[in-house]
Amino acid sequence: MDRLIFHIDVNSAFLSWEAVYRLHIRGEKRDLRDIPSAVAGDVKKRHGIILARSTPAKKYGIRTGDTIGDALKLCPDLVMVPPHYDLYETSSEAFIEILKEFSPCVEQYSVDEAFCDMTGTAWLHGSAVVAATLIKDKIYNELGFTVNVGVSTNKILAKMASDFKKPNLVHTLFPDEIEKKMWKLPVEELFFVGNATKRKLHNLGIRTIGELARTDLDILRAHFKKHGEVIYSFANGIDMSVVVDEAPPNKGYGNSTTIAFDVDDGSTAKMVLLSLAEKVSTRLRADRVMATVVAISIVDIYFRRQSHQMQLYSPSNITNEIHKASCKLFDQLWDGRPIRQLGIHTSKIVQGNNSKQLNLFDMNRYEKLSKLDLAVDTIREKYGDDSIVRAVFLDGPVYHMSGGVSKDKNRPKYNDGIL
Numbered sequence: 001m002d003r004l005i006f007h008i009d010v011n012s013a014f015l016s017w018e019a020v021y022r023l024h025i026r027g028e029k030r031d032l033r034d035i036p037s038a039v040a041g042d043v044k045k046r047h048g049i050i051l052a053r054s055t056p057a058k059k060y061g062i063r064t065g066d067t068i069g070d071a072l073k074l075c076p077d078l079v080m081v082p083p084h085y086d087l088y089e090t091s092s093e094a095f096i097e098i099l100k101e102f103s104p105c106v107e108q109y110s111v112d113e114a115f116c117d118m119t120g121t122a123w124l125h126g127s128a129v130v131a132a133t134l135i136k137d138k139i140y141n142e143l144g145f146t147v148n149v150g151v152s153t154n155k156i157l158a159k160m161a162s163d164f165k166k167p168n169l170v171h172t173l174f175p176d177e178i179e180k181k182m183w184k185l186p187v188e189e190l191f192f193v194g195n196a197t198k199r200k201l202h203n204l205g206i207r208t209i210g211e212l213a214r215t216d217l218d219i220l221r222a223h224f225k226k227h228g229e230v231i232y233s234f235a236n237g238i239d240m241s242v243v244v245d246e247a248p249p250n251k252g253y254g255n256s257t258t259i260a261f262d263v264d265d266g267s268t269a270k271m272v273l274l275s276l277a278e279k280v281s282t283r284l285r286a287d288r289v290m291a292t293v294v295a296i297s298i299v300d301i302y303f304r305r306q307s308h309q310m311q312l313y314s315p316s317n318i319t320n321e322i323h324k325a326s327c328k329l330f331d332q333l334w335d336g337r338p339i340r341q342l343g344i345h346t347s348k349i350v351q352g353n354n355s356k357q358l359n360l361f362d363m364n365r366y367e368k369l370s371k372l373d374l375a376v377d378t379i380r381e382k383y384g385d386d387s388i389v390r391a392v393f394l395d396g397p398v399y400h401m402s403g404g405v406s407k408d409k410n411r412p413k414y415n416d417g418i419l
Helices: 013-024 068-074 085-102 128-143 155-162 175-181 195-203 209-213 217-224 226-235 266-286 319-333 363-383
Strands: 005-010 037-040 050-053 079-081 106-110 113-117 147-152 170-172 252-263 289-300 305-316 339-351
Touching: 005 013, 005 085, 005 128, 005 155, 013 037, 013 050, 013 085, 037 068, 050 068, 085 106, 085 113, 085 128, 113 155, 128 147, 128 170, 147 155, 155 170, 155 175, 195 217, 209 226, 217 226, 252 266, 252 289, 266 289, 266 319, 266 339, 266 363, 289 319, 305 319, 305 339, 319 339, 319 363
Parallel strands: 037 079, 147 170
Antiparallel strands: 005 113, 005 147, 037 050, 106 113, 252 339, 289 305, 289 339
């Protein structure tokens, strides 16, 4: 039996989930999906970009990732609402639970999209299209938001199909439909073709997916190396990857933060690094893993990005050790220009705490710090992140656990009667 794969993609996820919440929970009258609207960051905190936009906003040319200033130039009456990440997490979980009612194998690809292996299952409902329509309608009827469902024999074709005309539609893209439905599309609409690849392909005279599919593979290898083989396969509808219902272990843990003010002194920068180390190390310990490599990144006020990394003496998930390594990297990297964004990233992850190589001089210190971190994690897990804070952050300009989703983004303050 041929494989049958569905790709389910929530239409304008963040904005749709916000719209449903405001309509059905807060009792608001206007549907954000019917007007030019967007979920956007906070300009005052320099997070001022468009995170999601409605279909009417899209018609004005507003794109995800645009700055708020640019979006308002295109549509001065654009209605903007703050992000609400705990709502998005809850909505995503409910979305995945419905998919599991239809398939024993569901792979969550991102917060708003998933693959379902429907091989041998779809026919219980009559046909693949009928099963896809049942999924689409059940999500809308029970959760209030719409999805697109792409149907094919592999993941890449199913994903391409779900990106066809939106919203709230089912599309098929079986191998015998590739030439008619996919090859006529601009090459940049192919999965894994970004702006840089698009420019190179255009320079080679390749402007559609069909032209890419018919290009000599040796030419693509010469210009793109391994990536050329990947996009050639995708253009021809070839994808051997399987739907995996268990997420692979993280290969790295990291967080970054855009600072609300320009940082021009090392002590404040190192305080920001400590707040990032708190967040990253907590995540490492929660997953019972340790990092061997620590890296930092700096974005200055001119948007110039630099990064530097080092290998630890032995793997660690201790906050103080991650911070110490980050400060050492910072001293080696920073050129004195005012800083806009800082980040910490860890890699070469190892499982458990047994990989920690102790030396005679560090043994007592490591045990004390490990117990201290464990106690802090326990308190924060029970009473919240703000239940215990390092004294250095009291009454200071830096939040003590930076990176990831901040409290105001998790639970925004709504002004009643105002969108």
